[in-house]
Amino acid sequence: xxxxxxxPSSLSASVGDRVTITCRASQGIRNDLGWFQQKPxxxxxxxxxxxxxxxxxxxxxxxxxGSGTEFTLTISSxxxxxxxxxxxxxxxxxxxxxxxxxxxxxx
Amino acid sequence: QVQLQESGPGLVNPSQTLSLTCTVSGxxxxxxxxxxxxxxxxxxxxxxxxxxxxxxxxxxxxxxxESRVTMSVDTSNNQFSLKLTSVTAADTAVYYCATRxxxxxxxxxxxxxxxxxxx
Numbered sequence: 133x134x135x136x137x138x139x140p141s142s143l144s145a146s147v148g149d150r151v152t153i154t155c156r157a158s159q160g161i162r163n164d165l166g167w168f169q170q171k172p173x174x175x176x177x178x179x180x181x182x183x184x185x186x187x188x189x190x191x192x193x194x195x196x197x198g199s200g201t202e203f204t205l206t207i208s209s210x211x212x213x214x215x216x217x218x219x220x221x222x223x224x225x226x227x228x229x230x231x232x233x234x235x236x237x238x239x
Numbered sequence: 240q241v242q243l244q245e246s247g248p249g250l251v252n253p254s255q256t257l258s259l260t261c262t263v264s265g266x267x268x269x270x271x272x273x274x275x276x277x278x279x280x281x282x283x284x285x286x287x288x289x290x291x292x293x294x295x296x297x298x299x300x301x302x303x304x305e306s307r308v309t310m311s312v313d314t315s316n317n318q319f320s321l322k323l324t325s326v327t328a329a330d331t332a333v334y335y336c337a338t339r340x341x342x343x344x345x346x347x348x349x350x351x352x353x354x355x356x357x358x
Contacts (some may be wrong), residue, residue, distance in 0.1 A: 133302070175337075175348035175349065175350075176286065177350065181343055181344075223340060226299050227302065228341070229277075230286040230287070233285050
């Protein structure tokens with residue numbers, strides 16, 4: 133299985149801050165990676181697919197980058213509604229595997 | 240608009256079989272390119288992909304669960320199902336059905352169903 137190592141596991145930030153979350157794959161996955169946002173009691177919502185393509189309807193403050201084994205999700209200016217948990221998902225190889233998650237909390 | 244809805248018992252006895260159904264609306268389950276997935280999330284933890292089934296019956300299960308998992312498709316009712324045998328407390332989780340996870344564009348998830356394994 134491809135292991136997805138996500139960091140940090142949690143972070144505290146203020147509204148307006150720039151936030152960066154990283155996922156590292158145990159082997160190359162091209163750009164076959166998505167980023168998801170999950171709020172308590174809700175299903176995950178995909179923000180980014182193909183490492184850097186913004187899902188329709190997702191604010192442009194979210195962006196993704198990377199290829200191969202290193203990937204980044206950036207929130208350029210954190211908004212109150214962005215406090216949530218974020219996961220990466222690799223879909224290059226079955227079984228699909230998720231990162232461990234990053235909880236973004238209010239400082 | 241594509242919608243998915245999980246259903247099934249919220250409590251299962253240890254060693255018994257967990258059975259869940261996902262009812263799909265807004266698209267035929269027989270539509271090409273739609274792979275029907277099950278994913279679970281242990282309380283307060285990350286996400287674990289369980290497997291997928293295609294309308295043809297082709298399936299792929301996570302090797303970590305493969306010996307206990309069976310998925311099936313019911314095209315007449317536009318549903319697909321998950322069976323997980325010999326459950327233990329470690330199978331307590333929120334179970335989601337989802338589709339279009341590996342495809343560009345829209346992806347769809349059910350709201351999730353909490354299944355507890357307890358005597």
